[in-house]
Amino acid sequence: xxxxxxxxxxxxxxxxxxxxxxxxxxxxxxxxxxxxxxxxxxxxxxxxxxxxxxxxxxxxxxxxxxxxxxxxxxxxxxxxxxxxxxxxxxxxxxxxxxxxxxxxxxxxxxxxxxxxxxxxxxxxxxxxxxxxxxxxxxxxxxxxxxxxxxxxxxxxxxxxxxxxxxxxxxxxxxxxxxxxxxxxxxxxxxxxxxxxxxxxxxxxxxxxxxxxxxxxxxxxxxxxxxxxxxxxxxxxxxxxxxxxxxxxxxxxxxxxxxxxxxxxxxxxxxxxxxxxxxxxxxxxxxxxxxxxxxxxxxxxxxxxxxxxxxxxxxxxxxxxxxxxxxxxxxxxxxxxxxxxxxxxxxxxxxxxx
Ligand code: HEM
Numbered sequence: 001x002x003x004x005x006x007x008x009x010x011x012x013x014x015x016x017x018x019x020x021x022x023x024x025x026x027x028x029x030x031x032x033x034x035x036x037x038x039x040x041x042x043x044x045x046x047x048x049x050x051x052x053x054x055x056x057x058x059x060x061x062x063x064x065x066x067x068x069x070x071x072x073x074x075x076x077x078x079x080x081x082x083x084x085x086x087x088x089x090x091x092x093x094x095x096x097x098x099x100x101x102x103x104x105x106x107x108x109x110x111x112x113x114x115x116x117x118x119x120x121x122x123x124x125x126x127x128x129x130x131x132x133x134x135x136x137x138x139x140x141x142x143x144x145x146x147x148x149x150x151x152x153x154x155x156x157x158x159x160x161x162x163x164x165x166x167x168x169x170x171x172x173x174x175x176x177x178x179x180x181x182x183x184x185x186x187x188x189x190x191x192x193x194x195x196x197x198x199x200x201x202x203x204x205x206x207x208x209x210x211x212x213x214x215x216x217x218x219x220x221x222x223x224x225x226x227x228x229x230x231x232x233x234x235x236x237x238x239x240x241x242x243x244x245x246x247x248x249x250x251x252x253x254x255x256x257x258x259x260x261x262x263x264x265x266x267x268x269x270x271x272x273x274x275x276x277x278x279x280x281x282x283x284x285x286x287x288x289x290x291x292x293x294x295x296x297x298x299x300x301x302x303x304x305x306x307x308x309x310x311x312x313x314x315x316x317x318x319x320x321x322x323x324x325x326x327x328x329x330x331x332x333x334x335x336x337x338x339x340x341x342x343x344x345x346x347x348x349x350x351x352x353x
Contacts, residue, residue, distance in 0.1 A: 064118050077284065088129075135198050260275060
């Protein structure tokens with residue numbers, strides 16, 4: 001067919017436009033993958049750096065790989081409803097799926113060798129609204145930013161430079177404070193005796209639209225009993241799972257949720273800085289753990305306890321950690337669920353123990 005005088009320039013314009021769109025798309029993919037900015041910290045890099053020297057344990061969480069699931073309830077007393085319109089703060093009982101865990105990428109690490117113990121929760125309210133939280137028993141986080149966390153992982157794995165950790169601590173004095181605490185704070189012999197802390201701050205919004213920055217903790221009903229490192233080492237490698245199973249079989253285990261309110265000027269963006277002891281607190285209710293469930297094939301296996309999964313009435317604050325954690329947990333979740341054949345299976349299922 002003969003071309004009209006106007007059709008050629010318009011065809012060229014269309015081709016140029018298509019080329020621009022294709023180049024922009026490639027550039028966007030390349031940027032997202034970190035190819036254009038090799039120095040930029042990506043979620044994949046941070047997850048890679050969690051792996052032990054002999055590689056990640058396939059099928060397992062890339063951190064907090066050892067743990068045990070549970071089910072229970074959050075019994076809300078209604079007191080936190082003045083702070084947040086989250087449905088699970090209205091007085092009532094809400095089902096919980098959770099996980100006790102250890103801060104290690106090694107699912108076979110002996111319990112006595114892991115300083116950090118965690119509690120992960122998914123609380124569900126009517127209508128499917130969810131609140132997920134992954135807390136640990138440290139009173140403050142070892143470093144101030146996600147970048148520093150990556151720096152710490154790199155420095156501790158750097159066998160070529162004997163000064164790597166020394167230089168890291170010099171540049172991040174908050175880690176020295178943590179190391180001193182970790183070297184002297186007592187250990188307990190049970191998940192049931194630990195206080196678990198959000199460390200990250202979040203913003204609660206009430207029905208009147210008022211915002212309040214908070215952190216929260218789950219304080220155990222069981223009295224913490226200090227136990228020496230030697231006593232711990234004498235125990236079985238998996239004593240924590242056996243202990244919590246036996247305790248929950250005897251009676252439900254409980255924790256009080258305590259919400260701590262920031263004062264203006266408190267460091268809301270830095271989880272390495274605890275807030276002063278005198279801050280106002282509100283007891284929101286009780287976590288009741290009714291049944292221990294197996295980790296292999298258990299109800300928390302396919303759960304990602306992403307700390308940014310929040311109901312209306314709660315949102316992230318200026319703390320940069322939850323967003324960084326969310327991105328890293330998604331990478332870990334994608335990797336471990338793609339490794340289906342290596343997934344921990346219930347022994348009765350005949351696959352991996
Ligand atoms: C940038 C900092 C952090 C990174 C990169 C990181 C990374 C990870 C990864 C990759 C997982 C495994 C997720 C999965 O496969 O489902 C995980 C689990 C976990 N993390 Fe973090 N984390 C960070 C900070 C924190 C902080 C500040 C806390 C507590 C205050 C925390 C507590 C936990 C807990 C309790 C789990 C176990 C969750 C579960 O049971 O599935 N993490 N973390």
